[in-house]
Amino acid sequence: MNLEKRIVFTPNEDIYWDNWGRIVRVFRKGITCEGVGYFDLNSKLQEVSAEPPHYKNVKDTVYEDEIEKWDFAPKTHHLKTELEFFEAINAGIKSFAIRKNDREFLVGDFIVKEEWDSENKGYTGRSKKGVIDYITDYGQPNNQVVLGITYF
Template sequence: MTSNIIFSEQFVPQFQIPPSAQRQTHELKTWPSCFAAVKAGNKPFDVRENDRNFQVGDQLILREFEPEGEQYTGRSITRWVSYVLQGGAFGVQDNWCVLGFSDLPPIPAGITDIRLW
């Protein structure tokens, strides 16, 4: 059986980065309640001091950290930065930012249709 599926508009990937972008990897301490919310998909963002020059496409390794015992739990999850809201606007303090998370890495530049990716 064959089907003739017609897409009315071009598929748009979740986010792309420019070809010249230099992606970085950041390991970040994440408190247990925030870690659980990110892992469950309820918290697709984070508010951070922007002391690392976060950029779209950066990989984040979120390491669960127990502040009372001042130690890592051993659990971690990986997310990618899909959006950066810089401080100085919308009530976000200068030198801080809001990071949008994606659980998938960015799509390479030039790829516009990932249905067969």
């Protein structure tokens, strides 16, 4: 099983596609890009799935030997959280979330739970920060995930 983490990386060479017989440069040497890194069980980067800067909604694989340097680049997800659930999080009772996976959640991403008062239709101003340390879709409906979260 591979571990996925959001990263930034710099190719060590220009990377090209064969676009129906036309050779097109998609990643430029020395230009920083972002993608999802796939790591083996020893935490060694194997490859990256990334969207080239000039080709939106198309992803390509960049292999470890084509990467000069890389670093982790977690996203921060701000999530509206109802009063009753926020209280359970704040009390240390609730350390998970079941969500539609519409934000490309990854292990290592940050979560900011922002308390929402649906009766008054507004945020209360309280928030709780955490990091996603586990993700599974086991037993969940299509495109839904369970996030394990450590709050701090």
